[in-house]
Amino acid sequence: MNAEQIIQLMSSRGLRITDQRKTLAKLFADTEGYLTPKDVYDYMGKQYSGLSFDTVYRNLRVMNDMGIVEQFVFEDGVKFRSHCEEHHHHHHLFCLNCEKTIPIVYCPMTQIEGVPEDFEVVRHKFEIFGYCSSCKDESTAANNSSHKHTHEHHHAH
Amino acid sequence: MNAEQIIQLMSSRGLRITDQRKTLAKLFADTEGYLTPKDVYDYMGKQYSGLSFDTVYRNLRVMNDMGIVEQFVFEDGVKFRSHCEEHHHHHHLFCLNCEKTIPIVYCPMTQIEGVPEDFEVVRHKFEIFGYCSSCKDESTAANNSSHKHTHEHHHAH
DNA sequence: TTAGCTGCAAATCGTTTGCAACGTG
DNA sequence: CACGTTGCAAACGATTTGCAGCTAA
Numbered sequence: 001m002n003a004e005q006i007i008q009l010m011s012s013r014g015l016r017i018t019d020q021r022k023t024l025a026k027l028f029a030d031t032e033g034y035l036t037p038k039d040v041y042d043y044m045g046k047q048y049s050g051l052s053f054d055t056v057y058r059n060l061r062v063m064n065d066m067g068i069v070e071q072f073v074f075e076d077g078v079k080f081r082s083h084c085e086e087h088h089h090h091h092h093l094f095c096l097n098c099e100k101t102i103p104i105v106y107c108p109m110t111q112i113e114g115v116p117e118d119f120e121v122v123r124h125k126f127e128i129f130g131y132c133s134s135c136k137d138e139s140t141a142a143n144n145s146s147h148k149h150t151h152e153h154h155h156a157h
Numbered sequence: 158m159n160a161e162q163i164i165q166l167m168s169s170r171g172l173r174i175t176d177q178r179k180t181l182a183k184l185f186a187d188t189e190g191y192l193t194p195k196d197v198y199d200y201m202g203k204q205y206s207g208l209s210f211d212t213v214y215r216n217l218r219v220m221n222d223m224g225i226v227e228q229f230v231f232e233d234g235v236k237f238r239s240h241c242e243e244h245h246h247h248h249h250l251f252c253l254n255c256e257k258t259i260p261i262v263y264c265p266m267t268q269i270e271g272v273p274e275d276f277e278v279v280r281h282k283f284e285i286f287g288y289c290s291s292c293k294d295e296s297t298a299a300n301n302s303s304h305k306h307t308h309e310h311h312h313a314h
Numbered sequence: 315t316t317a318g319c320t321g322c323a324a325a326t327c328g329t330t331t332g333c334a335a336c337g338t339g
Numbered sequence: 340c341a342c343g344t345t346g347c348a349a350a351c352g353a354t355t356t357g358c359a360g361c362t363a364a
Contacts, residue, residue: 016319124285
């Protein structure tokens with residue numbers, strides 16, 4: 001969805017189109033990776049001096065409820081991203097450096113073995129973390145340490 | 158690990174064995190599912206009137222660092238559980254009702270297709286949520302609504 | 315006009331820290 | 340005895356709420 005479409009959608013649901021919401025729509029339409037509430041606040045703060053955090057949170061919640069953005073809980077906090085355009089069931093690769101996400105259609109539930117038959121499966125989570133092609137090259141070439149965030153420590157499991 | 162072993166391990170690393178730590182060891186040795194810091198605090202508070210939350214957090218961190226317990230981040234907060242006894246790589250089924258976890262040896266990474274070859278995989282997360290045999294029977298029989306916790310809302314994805 | 319938004323301030327929740335007293339080894 | 344551990348109080352960061360003024364429709 002581009003900024004226009006997001007605005008359209010919000011408008012069609014009776015929500016008011018404020019300057020903040022226009023900026024939010026543009027931000028998420030233009031951003032591939034994840035944004036923390038603070039990222040959003042900082043970005044919007046550039047254009048609106050009197051911005052407050054609660055407005056950011058309120059709008060993120062509205063946009064999450066509408067399905068415009070998706071909320072993810074990582075070990076280092078909550079992040080938002082524009083809703084993935086894949087319509088069928090899928091999962092994601094997450095770049096630990098640039099935070100780009102790449103959809104992948106493979107789903108382990110189609111092939112899984114070993115689930116006791118008396119266990120009633122409701123849902124599942126499958127996420128792969130690593131380095132995308134450009135970030136991988138970058139780090140092998142220059143051994144750079146400019147990771148945008150200290151990422152979640154994981155008990156390999 | 159039983160309570161004895163946990164105590165042993167802590168002692169062998171030079172940590173002091175206080176009453177609180179004995180209680181903690183017993184609690185995690187006896188608990189199959191997850192415990193929030195609050196759960197732990199409530200349980201320990203039964204035996205130690207002057208207990209403070211910071212001691213709970215400090216000890217949970219110590220035990221997590223030592224690998225006695227494992228920390229998981231769910232959408233409704235952080236939870237701890239005694240470290241799984243499976244030694245080889247595995248994943249888990251999570252009961253949404255009783256919070257029991259069942260290890261499963263299947264790993265999707267062995268069969269996965271569709272990961273771009275220039276993506277360098279570092280780690281992954283695979284978790285299945287649903288109802289275990291006893292909880293499933295319970296709910297179909299009595300349509301009970303006594304879920305211990307409101308669990309994470311999930312964007313089926 | 316008016317219901318929905320916003321900013322502000324304050325409250326809340328979960329978690330961490332400094333410090334002095336205490337208890338284990 | 341000495342150092343690790345605890346409780347307390349206070350700080351902290353993230354998020355939420357009540358409220359009065361503002362503004363899009």
